[in-house]
Amino acid sequence: xxxxxxxxxxxxxLFGGAVSKSNCLNQxxxxxDCYGWTFVDTDALSIKQELMPPDTREKLHYHKVANQFxxxxxxxxxxxxxxxxHVLKPNEGIEINAGQKHLISNKNxxxxxxxxxxxxxxxxxxxxx
Numbered sequence: 001x002x003x004x005x006x007x008x009x010x011x012x013x014l015f016g017g018a019v020s021k022s023n024c025l026n027q028x029x030x031x032x033d034c035y036g037w038t039f040v041d042t043d044a045l046s047i048k049q050e051l052m053p054p055d056t057r058e059k060l061h062y063h064k065v066a067n068q069f070x071x072x073x074x075x076x077x078x079x080x081x082x083x084x085x086h087v088l089k090p091n092e093g094i095e096i097n098a099g100q101k102h103l104i105s106n107k108n109x110x111x112x113x114x115x116x117x118x119x120x121x122x123x124x125x126x127x128x129x
Contacts, residue, residue, distance in 0.1 A: 057105030
């Protein structure tokens with residue numbers, strides 16, 4: 001996710017209830033018309049769902065302390081991790097360790113949606129390569 005993230009809406013999920021796109025901590029936009037929904041946001045853990053429209057990508061970057069796990073819901077994701085390309089389809093996931101230079105892109109003509117886990121949170125831990 002780019003540093004130029006814009007939070008569009010903030011609300012508190014129901015205590016003890018299910019979270020969803022319509023019942024999340026906040027909704028935000030990033031990059032070129034990409035969107036996200038935050039479900040868990042603590043210093044120790046962040047869980048988000050993100051949507052990338054066709055032909056979008058983020059900038060190559062790394063995290064000094066955060067480890068991340070991406071789980072693909074719909075579409076096909078192309079990752080570059082330390083210079084190696086990985087293509088994931090729905091119901092597949094990939095871990096990216098702290099220090100690994102990476103980016104995700106959607107090279108397809110359909111939306112890409114995925115769950116993103118960051119531990120600890122990647123908040124203020126994004127560094128351009």
